[in-house]
Amino acid sequence: MRVSKYFLPTLKETPSEAQIASHRLMLRAGMVRQEAAGIYSWLPLGFKVLQNIEQIVREEQNRAGAVEMLMPTIQPAELWKESGRYDAYGKEMLRITDRHKREMLYGPTNEEMLTAIFRSYCRSYKELPKMLYHIQWKFRDEVRPRFGVMRGREFLMKDAYSFDVDEAAARRSYNRMFIAYLNTFARMGLKAVPMRAETGPIGGDLSHEFIILADTGESAVFCHKDLVDMPAPGLDVDFDGDLQPLVDERTALYAATEDVHDEAAFMKVSEDKRLSARGIEVGQVFYFGTKYSEPMRANVTLADGSEQPVHMGSYGVGVSRIAGAIIEASHDENGIIWPMAIAPFKVGIINLRQGDDATDAACEEAYAALVEAGLDPLYDDSENRAGAKFSRMDLIGLPWQLIIGPRGLKDGTVEIKERASGERQSLPLDDALNLLRSKNVSAI
Numbered sequence: 445m446r447v448s449k450y451f452l453p454t455l456k457e458t459p460s461e462a463q464i465a466s467h468r469l470m471l472r473a474g475m476v477r478q479e480a481a482g483i484y485s486w487l488p489l490g491f492k493v494l495q496n497i498e499q500i501v502r503e504e505q506n507r508a509g510a511v512e513m514l515m516p517t518i519q520p521a522e523l524w525k526e527s528g529r530y531d532a533y534g535k536e537m538l539r540i541t542d543r544h545k546r547e548m549l550y551g552p553t554n555e556e557m558l559t560a561i562f563r564s565y566c567r568s569y570k571e572l573p574k575m576l577y578h579i580q581w582k583f584r585d586e587v588r589p590r591f592g593v594m595r596g597r598e599f600l601m602k603d604a605y606s607f608d609v610d611e612a613a614a615r616r617s618y619n620r621m622f623i624a625y626l627n628t629f630a631r632m633g634l635k636a637v638p639m640r641a642e643t644g645p646i647g648g649d650l651s652h653e654f655i656i657l658a659d660t661g662e663s664a665v666f667c668h669k670d671l672v673d674m675p676a677p678g679l680d681v682d683f684d685g686d687l688q689p690l691v692d693e694r695t696a697l698y699a700a701t702e703d704v705h706d707e708a709a710f711m712k713v714s715e716d717k718r719l720s721a722r723g724i725e726v727g728q729v730f731y732f733g734t735k736y737s738e739p740m741r742a743n744v745t746l747a748d749g750s751e752q753p754v755h756m757g758s759y760g761v762g763v764s765r766i767a768g769a770i771i772e773a774s775h776d777e778n779g780i781i782w783p784m785a786i787a788p789f790k791v792g793i794i795n796l797r798q799g800d801d802a803t804d805a806a807c808e809e810a811y812a813a814l815v816e817a818g819l820d821p822l823y824d825d826s827e828n829r830a831g832a833k834f835s836r837m838d839l840i841g842l843p844w845q846l847i848i849g850p851r852g853l854k855d856g857t858v859e860i861k862e863r864a865s866g867e868r869q870s871l872p873l874d875d876a877l878n879l880l881r882s883k884n885v886s887a888i
């Protein structure tokens with residue numbers, strides 16, 4: 445992409461309404477625009493980031509055996525009356541009446557709808573287990589939308605739902621999602637710690653929140669320090685094998701959110717390993733048994749001919765919140781620092797003298813080669829001064845910058861800058877291109 449053809453409305457001024465770094469940087473980098481409280485347009489740069497996050501989530505859901513589908517944003521109220529949550533959900537639910545005076549709502553989550561889908565097609569234990577998910581916009585009329593996309597009212601969520609014959613089988617589904625989440629967040633360059641959590645309005649008896657540690661996080665959390673740097677299980681995990689030992693490894697050490705915090709148990713952790721901190725919830729997994737299947741009569745026939753409500757779990761990832769969470773975890777005073785896997789473009793090309801024939805030609809050559817290599821470059825071919833190009837490139841946080849100007853070209857060199865370390869090196873263009881090609885891996 446060429447900056448001259450793109451839509452990149454970066455701001456010089458720091459918007460006064462933004463209280464935390466990620467919100468400020470998303471506005472300044474031209475990623476999002478607020479349309480109403482907690483409701484955002486995703487401008488082209490932000491949209492690319494959102495799609496990259498979504499794609500990693502999708503790949504790891506598929507790897508764990510979940511099957512993608514798409515449910516609507518608008519749901520009939522009847523479903524929620526069946527489960528008993530229509531009144532319980534309260535003011536967070538956006539209620540809508542259509543022209544025929546039918547009660548509808550903008551879905552805050554989809555347990556009811558998927559339970560209804562399941563019960564209309566699946567009747568026998570032989571069809572189990574099943575795991576379905578979608579990535580769809582949700583609406584929750586939050587009392588205090590704030591921190592930009594981190595606590596929005598309309599937000600993008602991946603929500604998966606599992607159906608199993610009994611509790612033991614349901615725990616295997618829970619474990620699959622638990623491990624898939626560790627890999628998902630690791631691929632995004634995030635250190636997400638699973639912590640025991642309250643089940644809240646979803647209900648049920650077993651739940652973990654996946655938390656990124658950050659001073660600006662809204663949750664108070666308590667955990668064993670060793671959990672923070674524990675490596676992810678890795679993409680070669682056998683999801684059909686026994687995942688319990690991998691889950692046990694993470695759940696044996698103390699980690700809890702404040703709602704279920706047990707101070708006495710925490711005090712048993714040796715003092716130098718005790719971490720009490722703040723964090724951002726990027727995902728949550730629940731096992732809730734028959735909470736929905738029982739009132740909604742989602743039954744399956746067992747081998748002995750008897751009928752029983754199906755055992756369920758649900759598993760959310762805050763796709764749009766993660767865009768903010770990554771920036772919270774990865775930025776400096778000059779702007780965003782994208783991990784390679786999430787970066788909207790992998791390389792930014794800076795032309796230091798637009799209109800100089802040799803410089804323009806070298807930039808064009810680099811641009812074509814990087815497109816060819818699949819590195820999705822953003823070429824700043826604008827008429828701006830070099831200083832403005834440098835600061836804008838730092839602000840939008842692409843992992844690599846390729847800086848090309850007449851002075852270097854005279855000696856046969858260009859410059860490469862790594863955004864994260866700030867390190868620069870001069871080298872011939874061909875070598876620079878080879879070096880960039882070698883970086884084009886999305887590692888776990």
Ligand code: ATP
Pocket residue numbers: 553584586593594595596597599601644725726727728760761762763764765
């Ligand atoms: P919170 O405690 O932050 O309000 P929640 O526990 O109500 O979140 P879940 O029902 O667990 O949320 O939803 C799954 C995921 O969706 C959360 O882990 C979070 O990442 C994301 N999410 C929830 N509410 C919002 C919101 N208002 N804005 C953006 N993302 C959200």
Ligand code: MG
Pocket residue numbers: 653725727728
């Ligand atoms: Mg939650």
